[in-house]
Amino acid sequence: MHRVALLLGLLFVTVHGLRNVDYHYDEFFPSAKAFSEDLEGASSDVETATKDREDLSPNYKDPSPNTAEEIPEKKPKETPNHDTSLLQGGVIEVNAGEGPTGFNPFGGLPGFGKFPGLFSFGGLFGSDGPNFQPWWKGDHVCVEREESTDDEDKSNSNSSAESSKRKNQTENVFSTSISLSNCFETANKYECITKVNNHGIVKTFTVRYKCCYGYKRKEGASGCTEEVELKPLLDTINDVGGKEFSNLIKTTGLEDKFKNENITVFVPSDEALSEFTDRMLELNQVDVYRRRRDARNALSSHDLVLSHITPGFIDLNDLNNEDVLLGEKEKNSIRINAYPTKNFGKMITANCVRVTKENNLASNGIAHVVDGVIAPATQSLREIIDQHPQLTYFRRLLEKTDLAKNLKDDGHFTIFAPTDEGFNSLDEKTRQKIMRGEQCAKNIVKNHVILHTVCSSAIVGNATTHNVAGDSLNFERTDDGSISIDGKAKIIKKDIVAKNGVIQLIDKILVPESALLISEILEKQNFTKFRQLIDEAGLTSEIDSSENATVFVPSDEALSQPEAVKILDSVKGDKEKLKELIQYHTIGKKLESCDMNNNQMIKTNDGEQELRLNLYSTVPLFANIINRATVNCARLIGYDEKACGSVVHEVNKVLVPPTDTVFDIVNSNENYSTLAEIIKGTEAEEILKQSNQSITLVAPTNEAFEKLEPDDLKKLKDDKDKANVFVKNHILSEVLCCAGVSSQGWGFNNMIPTVSEHQVQISKNENGDIRVGKAQITECDNVATNGVVHTINRVLLPRRTRVPNIGFFLFDI
DSSP: OHHHHHHHHHHHHHHHHHTTSOOOTTTSOOOOTTOOSTTHHHHHHHHHHHTTOSSOOTTOOOOOOTTSOOOOOOOOOOOOOOOOOOOSTTOOOOOTTSOSOSSOTTOSBTTTBOOTTTTSSSGGGOTTOTTOOOGGGSTTEEEEEEEEETTHHHHHHSOHHHHHHHHHHHHHHOSSOEEEEEEEEOSSEEEEEEEEEETTEEEEEEEEEEEOTTEEOOTTOSSOOEEOOOOOHHHHHHHTTOHHHHHHHHHTTOHHHHHHSOEEEEEEOHHHHHHHHHHHHHTTOSSTTOBOSSGGGOBOHHHHHHTTEEESOOOGGGOOTTEEEEOSSTTOEEEEEEEEOGGGOEEEEETTEEEEEEEEEETTEEEEEESSOOOOBOSOHHHHHHHOTTOHHHHHHHHHHTOGGGSOTTSOEEEEEEOHHHHHTSOHHHHHHHHTTTTTHHHHHHTTEESSOOOGGGOOSEEEEEOTTSOEEEEEEOTTSOEEETTTEEEEEEEEEETTEEEEEESSOOOOGGGSOHHHHHHHTTOHHHHHHHHHTTOHHHHHTOSSEEEEEEOHHHHTSHHHHHHHHHHTTOHHHHHHHHHTTEESSOOOGGGOOTTEEEEBSSTTOEEEEEEEOOSTTOTTOOOEEEETTEEEEEEEEEETTEEEEEESSOOOOOOSOHHHHHHTOGGGHHHHHHHTTSHHHHHHHOTTOOEEEEEEOHHHHTTSOHHHHHHHHHOHHHHHHHHHTTEESSOOOGGGOOOOOTTOEEEEEBTTSOEEEEEEOTTOOEEETTEEEEEEEEEETTEEEEEESSOOOOOOOOOOSSEEOTTOO
């Protein structure tokens, strides 16, 4: 109990002490410096670099302790960053430069990193015991140190004035040196990163603990106690099942290279190399180990071996997803990808060949076993597409859409490239449109490109990823090993590796919905009745050729409602009127849900007619969260169905242009005759007439007025001041459609202001009945040019507004 209190006290002091300091967290990692009990080993190294360091030398390097054993130097590689998304099944979209795991790499509590000695099971809670020692403080653990200055590049690019301004701002906040540290641990490494701001000069110190070369960790032991027998690299290749590859090394005259140089080699298993040999023999190649695309790309046995090696000692645990290794063969590269698997494991590939046994240490290198022969990556994606005999249509389409320029040489892409046979499977008219760059050809190309490398071996069962347009692509691997995409196309040639990605050949074109014509979208989404009306009006060609258009489509159910049937009967046989009705459901610009605004008036394609768009929140306490929309009080029940250059929204009513003001609606309805008499001659009459208003009138019927005392009714008719106050109490100062009212939990009220500056309470019960104060709405949504009219069964008498328990303006957006 005392320990819990102490922990809470520490947290309070930490938060209270920092709340008035402007620490620029975009420049620094969250601090773990305060929690140093279990970081003693790491912090001592870091503090050596940071303590009493007012005048840091630009060339300063932390000295390595004499006891540290030397290990090969590895330079950090800068890689581009892309959005990440979890993929269903076997594939994960992983940031370049990040590991594949889905958990917090800093351990401990999410968002706080791992703070040894406070949030771990040791330290305050004492479960680790007083003699606990982390593994990285044990024997045979080597230390690597790096130092960099973060703002070197920025200072070169900014003007002197901007630099001076930033320096002054920084000095105001940081009067002395401040260091912020963060540490994380993996199975093979413990790393601490410290950022030090010394009067605006930000330096990063990295201290990395790992097993010295030739040693590895033993479970439960401190340090790296298990010594690895380091044999010559050729012997190690034989031991891990690469005898066939070892023989190939000898026959190609490369034996001395493997004996005398430090090399990392990706070793094809004997089974994989035998399968490759058999496949080459079937293709009647002259050289058993030669694979030809054409004479210029011949691969000899000698080059085959070189395409599997890279200089130095490369531990795959030190690499990130999308890292690229330079091979021995000229202009050859090996791309490393890491894909998460179940139970927080990972699958590693090298040029899309799966690594089955990694990090087999030798005296002069490291051997990684792969389950296939690695194809050398010597060309870019564009070069492969330009030369591939089955991609002539796709090459022309890239050129026509001017998207080939986006396949940068330093990127990492996956292209699902349809073969010429795939293009020929389209009907002639559609293929010609696409090849001319019409029918949203750019959308079609974007649907085939992904901003990260997806190797076929990473697709296990069902998986999902996202293309450059942000749309999902769904994969399924069947029992026979074939892979389908969105149930439309199959991969027929896997893993054509390039220097900047990979190509998967597919047998069909993946046409996204965003490239379909509006009529095709309506047919696909089963809007059959509205689609038929468009045909009858002769507007199919006009709507399909529209660019940047929006269509509000009544569902088939909406078109079957009695009110809709009555509207359609009124235009039956009159093609012009039907055409006007259809055009009233379309606007001449692309309006997605994210671009909608409350009380927005939108001109339609039917002359000068307008649609009124309203947005509503139905979430208590969060009035700014908009999750419901109406058009002319018809509720949007389906959003953002993309078509070629256009968008389709589904509504639950037929849209009819209003012709009358609120005042006209009241005066033309016999059920409102008493109300009309009271309104006449009041200030409120002018409000109801004005065309530029956006109001809601809750209109009592004659029957509702009959419930009043005769004297009270007479006063309303005779006293225009009282009548004016009375009518204004029935006019809401915004447009409120019935579809915008939602049921609220206990204690929450929907309070809507009236033009008389009073408020009325709006509620909806479980049966869908809507009440305004004590009156019930009996007829909804009589849309006017300046608002909407609802019929109520009781009058609303003015009274002093009580303060509700919890009230808010639900529709004040």
